Amino acid sequence: MSAKSIPMVYQLRSIFLAVSLGLLITGCRVGRPITPVSGTSLNRVDNLALGNPSQASVSDPNNYLISRPQYVLSYNRSRGIANWVSWRLSPSWKGDSRRTNDFRPDPLIPAGWYAVRTGDYTNTGFDRGHLCPSDDRDATPEDNAATFLLTNIVPQAPRHNREVWKALEDYERQLMSNGNDVYIIAGASGTGGTGQNGFATALANGKLTVPATLWKILVVVPAGSDNTFQITANTRVIAVTIPNTQTAADKTWQAYLTSIDALETLTGYDFLSNVPTDVQQLIELRIDGGNS
Template identity: 55%
Template sequence: MMRFRHLSYFVFIWIISVSCQQTEVIPRISLEEEQMLLGNPSGASSDVRNTNNYLITRPQFALSYSKSRGTPNWVSWHVSKDWLGNAPRQDNFRSDVTLPEGWYRVKASSYSGSGFDRGHNTPSADRTKTVEDNAATFLMTNMIPQAPKNNQETWANLEDYTRELVQAGQEVYVIMGSYGTGGTGSNGGTVNNIDEGRLTVPSRIWKVVVVLPEGNDDLSRINANTRVIAVNTPNTQSVRTDWASYRTTVDAIEKATGYDLLSAVPTDIQEVLESRVDKDPVR
C-alpha cells in the first residue's frame, strides 16, 4: 500500500509538471504600450527639444505633438470591447497641462468662431469604460481644426463603423493623423490657421485601421491576410459623407507624411498590407 501511495504521488507531480510546461505564458504589456503596439510612426520622443515631434503617452492613447502647429501629428490607440462601456460623454474640453513649461497650451475656447470643430483624433465614444478614460479624449492635444461636415458626418460614419466591427467580435488598432495646410470650414474660404495664428488648419486627414479577431498576443497575429483600412480625406465642407470612397493604401499615406506606419509589423508582412486598398463591403 505504501509503495502504491508513493507511485501515485510521483504520477501526480509528473502531471502537474507537464501541465505547467504546456501552459502558454502571455507577456503583459502596459496600457501605454498597448496604444503604440503597431510602432512609433515618426520616431517621436519625450525630449522637450523635439518640439514638433514630441511624444505623449497615456493609458488611453499615444500621440506625436507639434508645438508649431498646435495639434497632434498622429494619434494611436486600441479599441476592444474592454474599452467600451457606459461612461457618459464628458464634454470637458481643456488645455493639456502636461505639455512642457513655456509651450502654448491650446484652450477650449481657441476654436471659437473659427468655423472649425474641435475634432477628436481618439473619439470620445471609443473610450467609455470609465469617466477618466472618456475625459482624457477631451484634452486639446487630441484635437485638430476639422471641417464640421468632415467631423460630424464622414469621420463620424467611419468611427461608428469601427465600433460596429468591435461589437461584432473584432478588435482594432487605429492610427490617425493630419497634414498639410489649409481647410474649409463653415465660414467659407480656405483658412490656414486659427487662434491668432497659433493653430494650423490641416488640409488632409487620414486614418489607418488594423482589424483582428478578438484574441491575445495581437502583434504576432497580424499576417498577410489581415484587413487594413486606410482612408485619406480632404478637410473641407464639400467632403463626401461616404468615407469608403476615400480608401487608399498605407503606402500612399506614408509617402504623403514621411511616416513609417505599422513599423512594428515584420517587413515582409508590411509590404503586402501597406500596398493593398481595402475592398471589403462596409455595410
C-alpha cells in the first residue's frame, strides 16, 4: 500500500462511520422510547424519559403503545382515546410553523380497529381537545401536524378546552421561556362530561368515550438537563385534575392543583418511575405552592 493511499482509507472509514451513526440516530427517532442514561443528551427524542406510567406495550389493545418523534402515548381501543400522552417541552420544539388544523385518523392504529374520524366530533358540543398541544410542537409543519392525529385528541368541553386548559398550556410555555425544560404527562380518566349540548358519556355510537376529567403533570427542570437523574427533592412538580365540564372554566387551573400521589390513586398508574424512589416519595406527595 502506498503512502498516498493511506489517507484515502481513513477517509472511507470516516464516511462509513458517519453514515452508520446517522442511521442509528434516525432509528432512535422512530423506534421505541429510550430510557435516559446519565450524562447522555437525548434532545428531541426523550418524550418518555420519566417512565412508562402504565407499562403500555403493543400487546395490550387497551394500553397500546404508540411512539412517534413528537410524543409517546398509551391508546385505549375500547375507549377510543388515549390513556395518557407524554412529551418534553424545550426550545428545540419551538418555532414559527403555522397551526395545521389537520385533524385526521392515526395511521398507527392497527388494522381492524375503529379509527376515530374528525366527523365523530361534529355537532356533538365537544371540542377536539389536544393532550399534547399544537403550540408545543411548531418547530416544523410535520411536528405540528402530528399533534392533530386523533389519538392525541379527546372530547373536551369547549370552555374547559379554550379557557382553563389553555391557560395551563400557556403557563407551560411560560416556564420554558423562563429557562426551563418541562416534562409533561397528560391524560383523561373516567366517563361522562358536560359539553355545550349537555352531558354525554360517548360519541360516535359509543366508539368514542367522553372522559370525566382531564389531568396533567408537569416536571420543571433547568433548560438543557440531560436526563431525569437531574430531578431532585427540590424539583418543582405541578399536578392538576380538572372536571370535563363547561363550568370548570369558572376557576383558574390553580384551583385544581393536586398531588402526583392523588393522580396515581385516580389512574392506577406509576408516574415518574425512572426517577430514584427516594426522590419520587418526596415530590409525588407535594402539592405545588406556586414558586417561580
